Amino acid sequence: MRKTLLLLVPVLLLGACSWGITLDDAAKNVRTAWSGDVSSCRELGKVTVSVMNRVGPVDRNDIKVRDELEVLARNEAAKMHADTIKPLAEPADGSQPWGAYQCGANTVPPARSAAPAGSAPGNAQTFPIKGH
Template sequence: MKKIFIAICGGLILSSCTWVKVTSKGEGVRLVQSVRTVESCKKLGQVNTKVESKVIVFNRDADKVSAELADLARNEAALMGGDTIVPISEITEGRRSFGVYQCFAARTQ
């Protein structure tokens, strides 16, 4: 019984953890919710992201999963030269796709 209790507590603690961090380049990428916002932007492509949506048998917090998916997309968009991402799919089993856009003039480094 004690082992089961420890396993359950451990699962609950792990399910609340955030594992994805935004890179310094990813911090320059904004997330917008509407494709209308990027109508005048140059589309660079899309990224497909995936994180764990369950830990053992416990579902992770939906807001944390959503935030981690966006953080991954921001990191990838930055590598593509993008500065804006827009979700283009719903979250399904820890997966989501984002459109990547360049909306601002390229900045010199």
């Protein structure tokens, strides 16, 4: 019984890491310009967001950490009335700086192809999965 409990505790802790990190309604209108040009947009400021990238000695999944950082950045940008965010650096130790911009009618050129998935090799888009 005790061994089973000792094995279950780390699994439960790892699964609990992303509970509560959800995209706010206002943030659904905030786009991410991964490598798009935001020079025609008005810069509103910078936000730095962070999540746990380790649970004890265990590293969390890098993709999940990056997705959570993007969700948090979009939430913060929405509070600033921004409609676009752009990463300013790669994540480091669970933290990442983002620029918040108001582009309005100025559209940011897409960094990735707008073609449907599967139409050309190598063209894919990722989106945070609700509840994960």
